[in-house]
Amino acid sequence: MSDKNIYKLTSPSVAIDIMQRHGFHTMKAFGQNFLCDEHYVCGIVDAAEITKDDVVIEIGPGIGTLTQLMCERAKHVIAIEIDKKLIPILGETLGAYDNFTVVNEDVLKADIKGIINRYSPSRAVKVVSNLPYYITTPVIMRFLEEDIKFSSMVLMIQLEVADRLSAPAGNKDYGVVSIMLQCAYDIEFMLKVPASVFVPRPQVNSGVVRMTPKEKRLTARDNELFKAIVKGAFAQRRKTLLNSLSSVKELGGMSKDAITAILQSQGIAPTERCENLTIEQFVALSDAISAERG
Numbered sequence: 001m002s003d004k005n006i007y008k009l010t011s012p013s014v015a016i017d018i019m020q021r022h023g024f025h026t027m028k029a030f031g032q033n034f035l036c037d038e039h040y041v042c043g044i045v046d047a048a049e050i051t052k053d054d055v056v057i058e059i060g061p062g063i064g065t066l067t068q069l070m071c072e073r074a075k076h077v078i079a080i081e082i083d084k085k086l087i088p089i090l091g092e093t094l095g096a097y098d099n100f101t102v103v104n105e106d107v108l109k110a111d112i113k114g115i116i117n118r119y120s121p122s123r124a125v126k127v128v129s130n131l132p133y134y135i136t137t138p139v140i141m142r143f144l145e146e147d148i149k150f151s152s153m154v155l156m157i158q159l160e161v162a163d164r165l166s167a168p169a170g171n172k173d174y175g176v177v178s179i180m181l182q183c184a185y186d187i188e189f190m191l192k193v194p195a196s197v198f199v200p201r202p203q204v205n206s207g208v209v210r211m212t213p214k215e216k217r218l219t220a221r222d223n224e225l226f227k228a229i230v231k232g233a234f235a236q237r238r239k240t241l242l243n244s245l246s247s248v249k250e251l252g253g254m255s256k257d258a259i260t261a262i263l264q265s266q267g268i269a270p271t272e273r274c275e276n277l278t279i280e281q282f283v284a285l286s287d288a289i290s291a292e293r294g
C-alpha cells in the first residue's frame with residue numbers, strides 16, 4: 001500500500017464529492033446505485049470471508065466502495081467494470097492499493113477463465129458483487145453454464161430474487177430457479193439491505209446471498225426432461241403433482257395411472273404439491289420417468 005489518499009467512500013458526501021469532481025453522473029442503464037453505508041459494506045465483505053490468500057473477482061466496482069475493504073483483506077482484487085468513465089475515479093479512490101487491478105469490460109463478454117488462469121491458477125477465486133439488477137440472471141447463468149470455478153460467490157441482488165434463489169423446499173419462494181441453481185450450489189441468504197443506503201436510491205430493497213459450489217452437482221440422467229418436469233410442476237404450483245405432471249408434454253402422453261405408479265414408487269403421494277419436493281426427489285423422479293420411457 002502506498003501513502004496515497006484513503007477515502008471514506010461509505011460516506012455519501014465523500015462519494016458525491018468524488019463523482020462531482022470527476023463530472024461523473026450515474027447511469028440507470030448500467031444499474032449504478034452505489035452502496036454508501038459502512039455497516040452493509042462490512043456485512044457483504046464479511047460474508048465473503050476473504051483472507052490474505054484469496055484472489056477476489058469483483059463485478060462492477062463502481063467508485064470502489066466494496067473494493068477498498070476487499071483490497072485491505074485480500075491478496076489481490078480484480079474488478080471488471082463496464083463503464084470507462086469510472087476508471088479514472090477508481091484510479092484515484094484505489095490508488096493507494098497495489099493489489100488492485102481493473103479490467104474495463106462487460107462481465108458478460110470478459111474472458112473470466114483467462115483472468116482466473118492469470119491471477120489465481122492454483123486456488124479458486126472468490127467472486128463478490130453488488131450486481132446491477134439487469135444482469136443478475138445472465139451473470140449467474142454464465143458462471144453456471146460455463147462452469148467457471150470459484151470457491152464462493154457473494155452477490156447483492158434484488159431482495160425477491162435473493163429469496164427465490166436461497167429458498168429451501170417447503171418455502172413459498174421455492175421454485176424453478178431455486179432448484180436449477182441449488183443443483184450446483186448451496187445458496188445461503190446472508191442479509192437484507194434497505195434501498196435507503198444507496199446513492200441514488202433504487203426502487204427496491206436488496207438481499208445478499210452466498211453461493212458455494214456443491215462438491216458434486218446433482219444431475220439427472222436426462223437434463224432436458226428434468227427441466228421440463230420442474231417447470232411443468234411449478235407452472236401451476238397450487239395443483240397436485242399428478243395433475244401438473246399430466247400436462248407436461250415432454251412426458252409423451254404418459255397416463256395418469258402410469259404417473260401415479262412412478263410417484264408412488266418414489267414414496268411421493270400423487271396429491272403432493274411441487275413445492276414440498278426436495279431437489280433430490282425431483283432428480284429421482286425425473287430419472288424414474290426417464291427409465292420408464294426407456
Ligand code: SAM
Pocket residue numbers: 030031032033034035036059060061062063064065066080081082083086105106107108129130131132135
Ligand atoms: N460495487 C459498487 C457499489 O457497491 O457501490 C457499484 C455497484 S452498482 C450496483 C453496479 C456496477 O456494475 C456499476 O459500477 C456499473 O457500472 C457496473 N456494471 C454494470 N453493467 C456491467 C457489466 N455488464 N459488466 C461489468 N460491470 C457492469
